[in-house]
Amino acid sequence: MTRLLIIPFLLIATSAFAQGGNTSANQSACSRDVSRFCRAKMNDGDMVVLSCLKENRSKLSKACAKVLAENNQ
Template sequence: MSRKILLATITLAALGGLYQAPAFAQGHMGTPQEQKACSRDASRFCRKDLGNDMAVQGCLQANRAKLSKSCSKVFQSHGM
């Protein structure tokens, strides 16, 4: 029984962390404007991850030095 409680606690903590990421909009991370600002960079650097928003975010962060100014501003606005 305690294992189920531990698993539930871990799951809730992980889900709670999602709300600290950029805002969700239309089932995707970020506002439509933020998505537009980073769409070219995502296509250029993260093509294999498209469709997995968390993976794209990680990929864009890994390529931070190469991002367009508009996409870089999105990450800066979220303290990333």
């Protein structure tokens, strides 16, 4: 469960998110996708998870893809 807390930190790394945003909504939007596609990389750091999400962009939920797009990822 604590592994899913990586999402807010992942998104904080983007400048758009650092300027404002709803951490809880962003976490909810991508937590399932991280668990599904990037589980093996969850302990490798935020940027590795972000890279994994980008690699799996075509498979992401619409909500997570939207969060990435809104944060210029």
